[in-house]
Amino acid sequence: MNGGRLWDWEWSRAPSDIEERQEMVSLNDLLRQQNLSNSGDVWIWKNNEHQEFSVKNVKYSLSQNFDLNSVPCTFIWNNWVTTKGIMFVWRAIEEKIPSALALRSRGMNQIQVICKTCGAAEETAGHILLSYNFARRIWEAITFWLKIPMVNAEGSIAELLQEISDIPRSRKMRKLIHAVVVQTMWVLWKIRNEKVFSGRQV
Structure with missing residues (x-):
């Protein structure tokens, strides 16, 4: 509106206690920092925002942080348990x-x-x-x-x-x-x- 943005909330239950109101203020601050455009949405991998999302990028990022050759924890799936x-x-x-x-x-x-x-x-x-x-x-x-x-x-x-x-x-x-x-x-x-x-x- 008038060159700016107005958030019109439709609450089933409005934020009431102090903690919820503080979270609401934080959310509003985050939303104000976002630049909305009319271009289409794309998936991106946050470690490389200049490229579209791909499994290859995910695997590369994970390999930088984890040892993909390490032995995982073995877990027994027991069908006698609920x-x-x-x-x-x-x-x-x-x-x-x-x-x-x-x-x-x-x-x-x-x-x-x-x-x-x-x-x-x-x-x-x-x-x-x-x-x-x-x-x-x-x-x-x-x-x-x-x-x-x-x-x-x-x-x-x-x-x-x-x-x-x-x-x-x-x-x-x-x-x-x-x-x-x-x-x-x-x-x-x-x-x-x-x-x-x-x-x-x-």
Whole structure:
């Protein structure tokens, strides 16, 4: 309008608290910096804005930042586990579940990253699923029930799963133990969510 731009927002619910209003101000600042033109849109690879997007450019950029020849983490897809459980643990290994620390690293304005269930450490996937007191007690009970050595609660989720695959048992028994371990992690996550979102103490 009159040589400028006017943003006309149609909110289903307008920003209300301080945090949302600050995000709105930041968004408006970002939009003001953008130059809109009448030319057609094209895909670009942000590492090289002078070229159109191509798989070759992506592969080249990735090869500059990662060792493409490194051995990836091996993950066992166990069909004795629920789909939600196995997908959850696969994501948890790489810290891709929405723990407080992961949300902050993705740019969310998390004021508190301390674990909401125990308040003793930063909330990471490893902390929620292995090392906080309630999880340790669960693992003690699980390992006693399965008659296997106690899991290393100070290690990573990937290390725990590797320990399970190295247990001297039959292939079928290892698959069963793996299924129980993965499903236990899924249940621990649901318990955490009930505590955080519903205030239920399990």
